[in-house]
Amino acid sequence: SQTIHQWPATLVQPVGSPLSLECTVEGTSNPNLYWYRQAAGRGLQLLFYSVGIGQISSEVPQNLSASRPQDRQFILSSKKLLLSDSGFYLCAWSVFRHPVEKLFFGSGTQLSVL
């Protein structure tokens, strides 16, 4: 069966420090991968998505970047964190390129930038 791993579960980082969050999917090939951020009162905001290795689509220009070095690995990064980067980060995947696909979510990373 397919599973998604996301780590770390919680992270406290100082302003100006770098960030690397990792997400891996098991049990499927060539998944569509997504990064979302959930901030208080702002719902779930799509940050990046990817249909394949090295293919990244950015939804919101900001302090973050994403990479997909391997088929089932999706990484969210920042060179210098801002206070506004705090939030709950969720990785998700889907199988097919179809408009009614179900998204499978990881358990999330709670990031606090202080």
Place this chain on the structure above:
Amino acid sequence: AQSVTQLGSHVSVSEGALVLLRCNYSSSVPPYLFWYVQYPNQGLQLLLKYTSAATLVKGINGFEAEFKKSETSFHLTKPSAHMRDAAEYFCAVSDRGTSGTYKYIFGTGTRLKVLA
């Protein structure tokens, strides 16, 4: 671009009462709509999805939603609330992305509180 709007960031109901969570969509093409639920400190789980096969969609845990094109709505209901229904609920719509895939746009969420 497609979007969804959820009216009411917080909804409180008594246990056993009707649950109604509101979602309106904006779409230039026939939309595909979803409801997801998020329990504290967890990822989201799919409750149900509208695929145009039927306007009344039944999901898990006794929830259902009705697609109303004339009202551009896809409200989520449950006849009788249980304590375990307390969670945050998100409405979502799919939108065509790049490279032939689809991206999923979520609303701001509605936190449901169930009172004993």
